[in-house]
Amino acid sequence: MARGLSQRAHREVLEAATNLFAERGIDATSMDAIAAASGVSKATVYKHWADKDALCLAVMVHVHELDEGPPEVDSGDLRADLKAYLKYQPSPKKAAIQKRLMPHLIAYSARNEEFGRAWKTRVMERARDSLKKLLRRGVDRGIFPAVLDEELGVALLLGPMMYRHIFGPSVNLEWLAEGTVESFWLGACAARRSGLQTENQRAQRRAKKDAAEVREQKKKIS
Amino acid sequence: MARGLSQRAHREVLEAATNLFAERGIDATSMDAIAAASGVSKATVYKHWADKDALCLAVMVHVHELDEGPPEVDSGDLRADLKAYLKYQPSPKKAAIQKRLMPHLIAYSARNEEFGRAWKTRVMERARDSLKKLLRRGVDRGIFPAVLDEELGVALLLGPMMYRHIFGPSVNLEWLAEGTVESFWLGACAARRSGLQTENQRAQRRAKKDAAEVREQKKKIS
DNA sequence: ATACTAAACTAAACCGTTTAGTATGTCCGC
DNA sequence: GCGGACATACTAAACGGTTTAGTTTAGTAT
Numbered sequence: 001m002a003r004g005l006s007q008r009a010h011r012e013v014l015e016a017a018t019n020l021f022a023e024r025g026i027d028a029t030s031m032d033a034i035a036a037a038s039g040v041s042k043a044t045v046y047k048h049w050a051d052k053d054a055l056c057l058a059v060m061v062h063v064h065e066l067d068e069g070p071p072e073v074d075s076g077d078l079r080a081d082l083k084a085y086l087k088y089q090p091s092p093k094k095a096a097i098q099k100r101l102m103p104h105l106i107a108y109s110a111r112n113e114e115f116g117r118a119w120k121t122r123v124m125e126r127a128r129d130s131l132k133k134l135l136r137r138g139v140d141r142g143i144f145p146a147v148l149d150e151e152l153g154v155a156l157l158l159g160p161m162m163y164r165h166i167f168g169p170s171v172n173l174e175w176l177a178e179g180t181v182e183s184f185w186l187g188a189c190a191a192r193r194s195g196l197q198t199e200n201q202r203a204q205r206r207a208k209k210d211a212a213e214v215r216e217q218k219k220k221i222s
Numbered sequence: 223m224a225r226g227l228s229q230r231a232h233r234e235v236l237e238a239a240t241n242l243f244a245e246r247g248i249d250a251t252s253m254d255a256i257a258a259a260s261g262v263s264k265a266t267v268y269k270h271w272a273d274k275d276a277l278c279l280a281v282m283v284h285v286h287e288l289d290e291g292p293p294e295v296d297s298g299d300l301r302a303d304l305k306a307y308l309k310y311q312p313s314p315k316k317a318a319i320q321k322r323l324m325p326h327l328i329a330y331s332a333r334n335e336e337f338g339r340a341w342k343t344r345v346m347e348r349a350r351d352s353l354k355k356l357l358r359r360g361v362d363r364g365i366f367p368a369v370l371d372e373e374l375g376v377a378l379l380l381g382p383m384m385y386r387h388i389f390g391p392s393v394n395l396e397w398l399a400e401g402t403v404e405s406f407w408l409g410a411c412a413a414r415r416s417g418l419q420t421e422n423q424r425a426q427r428r429a430k431k432d433a434a435e436v437r438e439q440k441k442k443i444s
Numbered sequence: 445a446t447a448c449t450a451a452a453c454t455a456a457a458c459c460g461t462t463t464a465g466t467a468t469g470t471c472c473g474c
Numbered sequence: 475g476c477g478g479a480c481a482t483a484c485t486a487a488a489c490g491g492t493t494t495a496g497t498t499t500a501g502t503a504t
Binding site for chain 2: 024025027028100103104106107108109110111120124149151152155156158159160161162163164166167171175176179180182183184185186187188189190191
């Protein structure tokens with residue numbers, strides 16, 4: 001055997017592609033431009049990735065991996081932990097790149113079905129999982145109502161941050177995170193007191209009950 | 223003189239461009255494709271608009287004008303009105319087009335600074351104004367705390383809907399709207415009871431006080 | 445007189461491949 | 475351990491074929 005693929009070239013191309021994508025958009029960035037910017041020959045780029053889509057996916061994974069995500073702390077003060085989670089920003093520079101990259105990723109996802117699915121699950125699933133874990137912590141400690149819908153909770157907490165991300169970088173991040181958690185907190189606690197139950201919860205209970213009945217039926221048949 | 227520019231051609235091209243943009247994205251839609259789809263010759267398209275960017279802008283304005291926005295009802299039940307507002311979708315067909323167009327608009331805005339600002343203010347300002355009006359109604363009727371921050375309220379209500387719009391069309395719109403309003407409602411009422419005051423409110427009060435002092439000073443001088 | 449169509453045309457950009465030649469890491473015989 | 479042989483990743487450059495934005499031309503319809 002002989003040499004393996006150059007780590008250096010790989011890294012350099014990813015770096016350049018990330019910057020160019022963030023700066024000009026994905027469609028407006030040619031493979032030639034990436035090769036030129038990275039100082040790696042185009043032929044080599046095509047040795048590392050089959051086509052532009054593959055490179056694109058790699059860039060997204062790369063960017064995503066750079067972002068180690070918010071630390072999962074448990075300070076005992078859940079409300080503070082939630083706020084800290086929403087306030088988290090990866091790093092001064094990385095944040096800027098991610099911010100500029102996001103719109104193009106969204107658009108690209110809208111056009112490329114497969115890529116879109118991969119990206120959404122990969123990127124969002126982590127954030128959602130982390131948040132869900134925090135929410136469950138609240139339920140376990142009896143702070144939130146036991147029937148709290150996790151999907152809804154994630155939307156309520158992540159939504160406003162996304163709104164800001166796309167439409168209003170004018171609004172202060174810290175302040176928005178505070179307000180979002182504060183409102184959610186009050187709402188959740190109020191819901192716990194009143195023993196509220198959402199439509200979705202009811203639907204899920206119905207579904208569960210139906211499933212149970214179906215199982216019952218099947219049992220009888222077999 | 224002779225004939226003026228054909229209204230029919232103008233309309234037809236806008237229509238075709240809108241659909242193609244929504245369907246394939248802006249970059250992936252060629253002027254040839256637009257001309258072909260509209261049944262208008264390419265030369266004529268270039269008689270109506272100087273270049274692709276001009277047509278692009280016209281499409282955005284066109285789409286935006288099509289959307290008449292949610293009706294401003296006042297049923298007496300504010301909570302129901304809020305839900306109705308968030309649930310609103312323009313029309314079975316228009317909604318689909320706007321939904322598909324949105325990601326591309328976001329990306330286009332990210333690349334075209336000037337267009338981005340114009341679009342964001344145009345599109346968002348209306349939604350925000352409508353929502354703010356609803357919120358003020360709640361404050362006036364003593365349902366929400368008097369110190370309710372409108373900017374925060376808009377983010378809390380619109381954010382989750384946007385989150386769904388981009389990441390989770392899987393989540394049911396009606397259900398999400400219900401949950402969002404319900405949580406906001408509980409949170410706001412709880413805040414009213416506890417007489418809460420957000421950071422931003424405090425900052426604004428400080429600013430107002432400062433401004434008043436400045437005015438006082440100026441008065442003395444003049 | 446001018447808005448239109450249809451079609452050809454230009455000039456440039458793009459993706460992805462290929463070619464020719466260079467550099468570099470691995471393995472084998474010694 | 476060492477040096478040459480070999481395999482292969484690399485560079486630079488060009489190329490093929492397609493696609494694009496935008497123009498032009500010749501002719502038709504209003």
